[in-house]
Amino acid sequence: MEAYRPPTERTRFAVAGARANVAAVLGSQPRGDVIRNNVFAGLLGLAVLIALAGLAALLAQAVVEGAPALGTNLITEPPSTIDTANAGFRPALIGSLMMIAFVIVLIVPLGVGAAIYLEEYADNTRWWNRLIELNIQNLAAVPSIIYGILGLGFIVRGPLDLGFILLAGAITLALLVLPVVIIASREAIRAVPPSIREGSLALGATRWQTTRRQVLPAAIPGVATGVILAVSRAIGETAPLLLVGATVFVTFDPTPLGANGYSALPVQIFQYATRPQEEFQTMAAAGIVLMLVVLLAMNSGAIWLRNRYEQKW
Amino acid sequence: MTQEHPSIAIAAQARGHHAPPMSREKVFEIEDLSVHYGDKPAVKNIGMDILHKNITALIGPSGCGKSTLIRCLNRMNDLIPSARVDGRLLYHGEDLYGPNVDPIQVRKLIGMVFQKPNPFPKSIYDNIAFGPRIVGMAGDMDEIVEGALRRAAIWDEVKDRLNDNAFGMSGGQQQRLCIARCIAVEPDVILMDEPCSALDPISTGKIEDLMTELKEDYSIVIVTHNMQQAARVSDMTAFLIVELTADERERWGEIVEYDETEKIFTNPSDQRTEDYVTGKVG
Numbered sequence: 001m002e003a004y005r006p007p008t009e010r011t012r013f014a015v016a017g018a019r020a021n022v023a024a025v026l027g028s029q030p031r032g033d034v035i036r037n038n039v040f041a042g043l044l045g046l047a048v049l050i051a052l053a054g055l056a057a058l059l060a061q062a063v064v065e066g067a068p069a070l071g072t073n074l075i076t077e078p079p080s081t082i083d084t085a086n087a088g089f090r091p092a093l094i095g096s097l098m099m100i101a102f103v104i105v106l107i108v109p110l111g112v113g114a115a116i117y118l119e120e121y122a123d124n125t126r127w128w129n130r131l132i133e134l135n136i137q138n139l140a141a142v143p144s145i146i147y148g149i150l151g152l153g154f155i156v157r158g159p160l161d162l163g164f165i166l167l168a169g170a171i172t173l174a175l176l177v178l179p180v181v182i183i184a185s186r187e188a189i190r191a192v193p194p195s196i197r198e199g200s201l202a203l204g205a206t207r208w209q210t211t212r213r214q215v216l217p218a219a220i221p222g223v224a225t226g227v228i229l230a231v232s233r234a235i236g237e238t239a240p241l242l243l244v245g246a247t248v249f250v251t252f253d254p255t256p257l258g259a260n261g262y263s264a265l266p267v268q269i270f271q272y273a274t275r276p277q278e279e280f281q282t283m284a285a286a287g288i289v290l291m292l293v294v295l296l297a298m299n300s301g302a303i304w305l306r307n308r309y310e311q312k313w
Numbered sequence: 314m315t316q317e318h319p320s321i322a323i324a325a326q327a328r329g330h331h332a333p334p335m336s337r338e339k340v341f342e343i344e345d346l347s348v349h350y351g352d353k354p355a356v357k358n359i360g361m362d363i364l365h366k367n368i369t370a371l372i373g374p375s376g377c378g379k380s381t382l383i384r385c386l387n388r389m390n391d392l393i394p395s396a397r398v399d400g401r402l403l404y405h406g407e408d409l410y411g412p413n414v415d416p417i418q419v420r421k422l423i424g425m426v427f428q429k430p431n432p433f434p435k436s437i438y439d440n441i442a443f444g445p446r447i448v449g450m451a452g453d454m455d456e457i458v459e460g461a462l463r464r465a466a467i468w469d470e471v472k473d474r475l476n477d478n479a480f481g482m483s484g485g486q487q488q489r490l491c492i493a494r495c496i497a498v499e500p501d502v503i504l505m506d507e508p509c510s511a512l513d514p515i516s517t518g519k520i521e522d523l524m525t526e527l528k529e530d531y532s533i534v535i536v537t538h539n540m541q542q543a544a545r546v547s548d549m550t551a552f553l554i555v556e557l558t559a560d561e562r563e564r565w566g567e568i569v570e571y572d573e574t575e576k577i578f579t580n581p582s583d584q585r586t587e588d589y590v591t592g593k594v595g
């Protein structure tokens with residue numbers, strides 16, 4: 001071992017110089033930067049605040065206005081124009097839940113299938129695949145009323161000719177949210193690292209085995225979240241449903257194929273809200289609260305799923 | 314016969330083996346092989362015979378095409394649309410790129426371990442069982458899994474947590490799990506592309522010991538940037554280098570020298586090999 005040698009004058013100078021230098025660099029943030037930093041953070045905070053305030057105001061107003069009508073009758077009783085004190089949303093709620101079930105049954109295989117094709121099989125140097133991709137992105141931005149017209153022309157009448165039944169409404173909503181599901185599923189599939197696919201293929205797995213056993217299971221949380229968010233959107237849609245038959249004031253429980261009409265929560269709320277009398281306004285507000293509860297339940301489900309199964313790569 | 318160069322960094326006694334290659338049976342015969350990505354060459358004029366039940370090391374500077382070459386051996390390059398392989402590559406005398414050869418079947422016989430450990434996001438047990446299941450291996454799955462983990466010298470570390478997610482293991486354990494996963498399907502050849510580059514010296518040592526054990530039954534081809542590692546574990550070594558056209562428009566990898574590891578590291582015939590293995594360049 002070498003003996004200890006006290007630092008020379010030169011070393012001490014050099015060290016002191018370096019220290020002073022470092023201190024100067026670390027200690028002096030330019031004033032302009034400080035101001036810009038704070039202003040920007042403030043603006044971002046404001047944006048969040050405005051968004052939250054809007055939501056809070058809506059909730060508060062709905063709860064306050066609907067308070068007299070909040071009760072179990074909301075989910076157990078059919079709507080009524082005579083006995084408004086005991087009226088509810090039962091057929092509309094059942095209609096909405098049934099449609100959700102059908103929408104899920106339709107969009108999961110179609111959306112995930114399309115996403116698998118685009119991510120795992122399609123050669124995206126080909127123009128037709130790029131065209132499909134571009135179209136899906138555009139479709140996600142098409143106004144929902146257009147889907148209503150499509151549903152009316154192709155599902156209620158036209159080639160499918162189903163008539164004004166609940167299933168026709170469900171198919172229309174499924175088409176409406178399909179692009180969202182495809183995009184979310186693609187994201188989830190793309191998030192699975194290529195090294196996982198390589199590992200599987202290197203073991204002699206086929207492409208389908210790799211997709212089916214490795215990629216899809218790893219993508220499930222993302223896919224499920226996308227599906228629930230898409231369904232949340234579907235549940236709130238009114239415009240397309242008005243075109244495909246959900247306009248009637250339904251007082252009995254709907255069936256998927258029943259030709260006597262069906263309703264959905266937002267449509268029923270719309271029905272009440274268009275009437276001028278006070279008690280109907282109250283019912284509309286109570287309906288909004290009911291719908292928000294359903295939506296919140298579904299979104300909590302999405303968050304729970306994501307946290308439960310999320311894969312950290 | 315082995316004349317010691319004073320400049321060689323690795324002392325002969327530090328190397329794990331001194332015996333000549335154990336077997337002379339050829340597992341791969343490569344003749345005039347070249348690979349292009351698009352119209353750019355990656356490797357050219359590759360000719361070498363890889364011996365059965367031996368460890369063959371590929372060394373050379375970055376970008377000389379070691380990964381490209383090793384990925385030809387189990388047709389992983391088929392997965393890159395722009396890659397094109399020309400020349401002859403025989404596997405036990407059969408043309409690996411012949412018209413009737415199914416790359417899926419090839420990969421069942423010729424497994425691969427990658428640079429970055431890539432366990433599946435599943436339990437340790439399912440990581441191992443995946444391969445045997447898709448290959449449709451007969452026998453008790455528990456025994457297959459235990460056997461593979463034992464052979465990969467990781468059984469004792471994981472036997473109590475087979476149902477835990479493989480992502481909870483250390484990097485070195487993950488890499489040995491990947492090796493176990495590879496040998497679970499009982500391949501004939503194991504290809505390893507820089508299997509230890511993400512690992513600490515102790516894990517690296519474990520994997521090197523493992524390789525020496527595995528070569529009793531398997532042919533192993535390993536790409537490594539670690540000269541000591543190549544010298545320690547391999548029987549044969551190929552040194553590749555990047556060649557340039559005069560105008561430097563094109564660059565590709567070529568084999569400079571391929572010989573017994575002993576010879577490459579103690580008495581190379583090419584000056585460039587000597588410079589590289591002694592650390593003068595690269």
Ligand SMILES: Nc1ncnc2c1ncn2[C@@H]1O[C@H](COP(=O)(O)OP(=O)(O)OP(=O)(O)O)[C@@H](O)[C@H]1O
Nearest residue numbers: 350354355374375376377378379380381382393395
């Ligand atoms: N998928 C690809 N597409 C196009 N070119 C590629 C591709 N993969 C590799 N190359 C090119 O081929 C050449 C050889 O690459 P390769 O990865 O085989 O080198 P390597 O010897 O493994 O290098 P390293 O030691 O850095 O891993 C490089 O010039 C690289 O840019």
Ligand SMILES: [Mg+2]
Nearest residue numbers: 379380381506
């Ligand atoms: Mg490489």
